[in-house]
Structures are given as structure tokens and as C-alpha cells.
Amino acid sequence: MKKIYYLSTLALLLSVSTFAQKVVFEEYDLSNGLHVILHQDNSAPVVTTSVMYHVGAKDEVKGRTGFAHFFEHLLFEGTKNIPKGEFFKIVSANGGSNNANTTQDRTYYYETFPSNNLELGLWLESERMLHPVINQDGVDTQNEVIKEEKRARIDNAPYGKIIYRTGINQHIFEKHPYKNSVIGSMEDLDAAQLNEFIAFHKKFYAPNNAVLVVAGDFETEPTKKMIEDYFGDIPTGDKVERINIVEQPVKAKKVTEYDSNIQIPIKLFIFRTPSNKDKDAYVLDMVSSILTSGKSSRMYKKLVENKKALQVLAFNDSQEDYGTYIMGALPLGETSLDEIAKEMDEEITKLQTELISEKEYQKLQNTFENRFVNSNSGVENIANTLARNYMLKGNTNLINDEINIFRSITREDIKRVANKYLNKNQRVEMDYLKKESEQQ
Structure with a gap:
């Protein structure tokens, strides 16, 4: 009887844990097409602001691979109101942490701050979206950073070609851009002109191709007002046409x-x-x-x-x-x-x-x-x-x-x-x- 009681208690605890895991959120769109998701959790005084752009390595064209990953780096260079190299310093000086990552399908930026710095997080991401500085100096700087990243993570790392798919994808995809690696070709990046980077940014890094998430300790109505103030006037971009490439079955x-x-x-x-x-x-x-x-x-x-x-x-x-x-x-x-x-x-x-x-x-x-x-x-x-x-x-x-x-x-x-x-x-x-x- 005691064994049955313990099992019943365990089942109840698992049920409660699963129920407690339910994430309550609200989502809506700004007039410029930016999708907003809010998840309020006042249990700890921290808040994350993040923006995901619907652009990844698959959105690049032949001969210009690596652009999405390049922009993961480039959009930390600075903005109209943030001097070059100051992005990370601003975050750390205000008790926060931040990072970004890129896949074949999307690029993601985020900051986590003490909740009294929510507005700072929103300002930083709105600056990244509206006022990035894309110039030759920044392109040259990040080109060298990415070359070093490739050397460290792929060229000189055991099994790097497997971990980062540079030795796998081209064997399983023939037509789809998934055949290319996220980090792309260094030759493609070297050959790209500044106007090509500017055009890529204009095409993909617009509010109607992004989702903004605020999760953590905040009050909803003041946060909505800040979101409108910082993001509402950012111009809508052109509609992005998605690729639709059907692969034939893999031949052994x-x-x-x-x-x-x-x-x-x-x-x-x-x-x-x-x-x-x-x-x-x-x-x-x-x-x-x-x-x-x-x-x-x-x-x-x-x-x-x-x-x-x-x-x-x-x-x-x-x-x-x-x-x-x-x-x-x-x-x-x-x-x-x-x-x-x-x-x-x-x-x-x-x-x-x-x-x-x-x-x-x-x-x-x-x-x-x-x-x-x-x-x-x-x-x-x-x-x-x-x-x-x-x-x-x-x-x-x-x-x-x-x-x-x-x-x-x-x-x-x-x-x-x-x-x-x-x-x-x-x-x-x-x-x-x-x-x-x-x-x-």
C-alpha cells in the first residue's frame, strides 16, 4: 500500500510540474509588421529582450554565401547612436549579458538585464534594427573576425567539418541552399562589395521580417508603450519572397x-x-x-x-x-x-x-x-x-x-x-x- 501511495504522489508531482510549466504569453503586431510576444514573469527581477530575424544561410545567393552569419557579427559594430565597439560595453556596464547566433533559417539577438534596464534593452534592439552603421571599416573588421572563427571552429578543430556541417550538407542536398554551411565561403565574403551588404540588410532586417520577444519581470502596459515608442516608427520593408525548392530523394x-x-x-x-x-x-x-x-x-x-x-x-x-x-x-x-x-x-x-x-x-x-x-x-x-x-x-x-x-x-x-x-x-x-x- 505504501508503494502505491508513493507512486501516486510521484505522479501527482509530475502532473503539477507539467501544469506549472505552462507559459502564458500575449502576442500582437505593430502597424509596421513587427510581431511582438510578451511573457510576463515577475518571480525574479530579470528581463530578456530579443529579436529574431527570418533570415539565415538559406536566404543567400550563389557566390555570396555567409552573409547572414556575417550580419550576426556586423550588427554589433555600432549604430548611429552607439559608437563602434561600444555595444557589449553598454550591456555589461548595466549588469546585462547578450549574444547572437545564426542558423540556416534565422538570426537571433538577445540581451538579459536586471528588470530596471528593460528600456535599455529595447533601445539597443531598436538601434540595431533602425540605425546600424554598415561601412567598409566594419565589413573589413568583421571579415577578419569570421576568418579567425572559421580557423578556430572548423579548420583547426577536431571533427569541425561535422559539427558545423561543412563536410556533410553538400552530400545530402543538391539544389537547396541548405547544402551550404552557415559560416559560408571566405572567398565569397572577400569578393563581396559594400553595396551588396547594404542591399542584403535592407532586404531582410526590417520589422515585418522579425519578431520581438520580451520575457521576464515587467509591467505590460508601460512595456507596450515603450515598444511602440522605440519600434513603431521603423519603416516596413518589402515583403520577403521565401524560397520553395523541392529536393529529389537522396540516392545512396x-x-x-x-x-x-x-x-x-x-x-x-x-x-x-x-x-x-x-x-x-x-x-x-x-x-x-x-x-x-x-x-x-x-x-x-x-x-x-x-x-x-x-x-x-x-x-x-x-x-x-x-x-x-x-x-x-x-x-x-x-x-x-x-x-x-x-x-x-x-x-x-x-x-x-x-x-x-x-x-x-x-x-x-x-x-x-x-x-x-x-x-x-x-x-x-x-x-x-x-x-x-x-x-x-x-x-x-x-x-x-x-x-x-x-x-x-x-x-x-x-x-x-x-x-x-x-x-x-x-x-x-x-x-x-x-x-x-x-x-x-
């Missing part, structure tokens, strides 16, 4: 990439998968968890525990138009890459031919419930999730409802999706090898 092939920075090779299987709006993308997240999440996962037990692999990986990188599913392992000792491939194929076949057990399914559901409860801890995470769900998935309330998608996934769904996407005849098999001195 085997490729080799080399990396002089590694000591241990890696075998990879790479598959193209659906958009992040598709339920199957969520199923593939669960497939990844089955294969490599924790020491009880299938690939870990099969390869790491049996001393055949040093490390295993499987994850679905779902994006706005398509996703990429990558699974692989670093062999240990005398294990060959071919043996690694055989072992991974056996695990894929099991998923395609057998339903996972009820016990494994319940563990999976518990894992994703726990991730959901923890995913929106802190106003920075909430701001990011609200912006991303609105812009890339078209449903802001997924911040509350996404867990229901995972709950709806069945064991049959997992088997079906494994059959649909993890096929030998529609994948790239990659040997990622050490580049020896004679090949350099």
Missing part, C-alpha cells in the same frame, strides 16, 4: 572526408528528413533517444559497452524546410568502420521490423516529459522558444503544446518512421578519416 552513395585534426575516424550515416513542422520530425527525436540517449540506449550498449566504439551519436537536426538525421560511431581498438556500419544497420533493422517494448516506450515518454519540464527554465530559454516557434513553426503556443505531440507518438509510429526515413537506398554513408601528412 558512399563518400570520404578527411580531417588532419583527428586521431580516431568516424563512420556516419546521413539521411534527409522532413521539416520541423512535421510530426515525423518529433518521432525521429525519439528514435535518437532510443539509439544513443544515455548508457541504457541501444547503440551505447551494443557498441560502447562491448568495447567496439569509443562514442556513439544519433540526432535529428530538423529545420524549417528539411532536416538531416545523422548517426555514427567512433571505433575503438581494432574495430573497423565496416564493422561499425554493420552494427548500426542491425539497430536500424530492429527499429524497422520490431515494435519497441512497452517498458522502453514508457521510459521514452518519461524522458521527453522530463525534457519538457526542464526546457523552459529561465526567461532566456523561454524568449528563444517563443520566437522560434512563432517564426519557424508558425505556432507560438507549441511552447505549451509540443509535449502533446510527443505524447501522441506510438510504438507503431516509431517503426513506421524508421522504415520511411532510415533507408539504405536513401542515405549517404561517410568515412571521416584522418588526413595524413602526404595528403596535406
